[in-house]
Amino acid sequence: MSDAAPRTPRVFSGIQPSGNLTLGNYLGALRRFVESQERGVDSVYCVVDMHAITVWQEPEKLRGTIRELAAAFIASGIDPERSILFNQSQVSGHAELAWIFNCVARIGWMYRMTQFKDKAGKNTENSSLGLLAYPSLMAADILLYHATHVPVGEDQKQHIELTRDIAAKFNHDYGVDFFPMPEPVIEGTATRVMSLRDGTKKMSKSDPSDQSRINMTDDADTIAAKIRKARTDPEPLPETWEGLAERPEARNLVNIYAALSGETREAVMAQFAGKAFSVFKPALAEVVVARLAPISGRMRDLLADPAEIDRILGRGAERAAEIADPILARAKEIVGFVQSR
Numbered sequence: 001m002s003d004a005a006p007r008t009p010r011v012f013s014g015i016q017p018s019g020n021l022t023l024g025n026y027l028g029a030l031r032r033f034v035e036s037q038e039r040g041v042d043s044v045y046c047v048v049d050m051h052a053i054t055v056w057q058e059p060e061k062l063r064g065t066i067r068e069l070a071a072a073f074i075a076s077g078i079d080p081e082r083s084i085l086f087n088q089s090q091v092s093g094h095a096e097l098a099w100i101f102n103c104v105a106r107i108g109w110m111y112r113m114t115q116f117k118d119k120a121g122k123n124t125e126n127s128s129l130g131l132l133a134y135p136s137l138m139a140a141d142i143l144l145y146h147a148t149h150v151p152v153g154e155d156q157k158q159h160i161e162l163t164r165d166i167a168a169k170f171n172h173d174y175g176v177d178f179f180p181m182p183e184p185v186i187e188g189t190a191t192r193v194m195s196l197r198d199g200t201k202k203m204s205k206s207d208p209s210d211q212s213r214i215n216m217t218d219d220a221d222t223i224a225a226k227i228r229k230a231r232t233d234p235e236p237l238p239e240t241w242e243g244l245a246e247r248p249e250a251r252n253l254v255n256i257y258a259a260l261s262g263e264t265r266e267a268v269m270a271q272f273a274g275k276a277f278s279v280f281k282p283a284l285a286e287v288v289v290a291r292l293a294p295i296s297g298r299m300r301d302l303l304a305d306p307a308e309i310d311r312i313l314g315r316g317a318e319r320a321a322e323i324a325d326p327i328l329a330r331a332k333e334i335v336g337f338v339q340s341r
C-alpha cells in the first residue's frame with residue numbers, strides 16, 4: 001500500500017439501523033446508492049450498527065432492525081453481488097481506525113456538530129461518549145476504504161467536512177499523503193425531505209410523531225392518510241417553483257412528488273398550477289405508494305428468510321475486509337505500531 005495510493009473512485013455510504021426507515025432515507029440515500037451502483041462505480045454500503053448504539057437500543061430489537069435495513073437496501077435495488085453490503089460490527093477495522101482518529105481529531109470539533117447538539121439536547125454531560133465521538137467513527141467508515149465519494153442527504157454534509165479535516169490532519173501530522181479527501185455527493189431534488197408536520201424540520205426516524213414521516217413499510221392507506229393530514233396552507237399551488245419560496249410545507253410536497261415521479265419541479269408546477277391541495281395530495285399519495293409498495297413487499301419476502309440475509313451480510317463483510325485490511329495495516333504502520341503477527 002503506497003502512501004499516495006491512486007485515487008480510484010469508490011463510493012461508501014451508511015445508514016443507521018435505529019428505527020423505521022423513512023421516505024427521507026429512501027430519497028436522500030438509498031435511491032442514490034442504487035444510481036451509483038448502476039453507473040458501475042465500485043460501491044460499499046454499510047448498515048452502521050455501531051453508530052446505532054450511541055443511543056440505547058434493545059438488543060433483540062437491534063438484531064431485527066439490522067436485518068430489516070439490509071432487506072431495505074436489497075429491496076431498493078442494491079445487488080449484493082455487484083455492490084458490497086455488510087454490517088459495520090463485522091469488520092473490526094472500523095473500530096480500530098476510529099480509535100486512531102479519536103487521537104487525531106480534537107474534542108472541540110465534536111462539540112460543534114449539529115447532530116450531536118440535536119441528539120444530546122440539554123443533557124450533554126449525560127450522553128454517551130460514543131455519541132460525541134460518533135463523527136470520528138464515521139470518518140473511519142469512509143477512510144477505511146479510501147472512499148472518494150459519499151452519497152448522503154444534506155444533514156450529513158457537516159460530518160463529511162469533518163472527515164476531510166480528520167484525513168487532512170492525519171496526513172499532515174504524520175507527513176504522508178495517505179487518506180483521500182472524500183467528496184459529499186448531495187444532488188438532485190430531495191436531498192432534504194422535510195417533516196409532514198413542520199416544513200422547517202427534516203423528516204426523521206427519531207421524530208416522536210409517526211404522522212411526521214412516511215415509513216418505507218407503511219401500507220397504502222397509512223400513506224394516503226398521512227399525506228391527507230400533512231400540514232399545508234390554504235392557498236392553491238402557484239405556477240412557478242419560486243412562488244413556493246415562503247411556503248415550506250407546500251415546497252416539500254412538490255419536491256417529493258418531483259423526486260418520485262422523475263419529473264422536474266417546473267413540470268410538476270405546470271401540471272398542478274392553480275390546483276388545491278385536495279387535488280394535489282391524492283396524486284402525491286398515488287406516486288408515493290406506486291414507488292414504495294413494491295419495495296416494502298420485497299422487504300417482507302426477504303425478511304421471511306433471515307438466515308439468507310445474515311449470509312449476505314457475512315459475505316459482504318468478508319469482501320469489505322479484503323479492501324479494509326491492507327489500508328488499516330498501513331495506517332497502523334504510519335502511526336508507529338509494531339505488528340508482528
Ligand code: TYM
Nearest residue numbers: 013014015016024025028029138152153191192193202203
Ligand atoms: P442516518 O442513518 O440518519 O440517515 C441515512 C441517510 O439518509 C439521509 N437522510 C435524509 N435525506 C434526505 N432527507 C431526509 N429527511 C433524510 N433523513 C435522513 C441521511 O443524510 C443519510 O445519508 N451518520 C449517518 C450514517 C453514517 C454514514 C457513515 C453515512 C455512518 N457512517 C459513512 C455516510 C458515510 C447517519 O446518521 O445517517
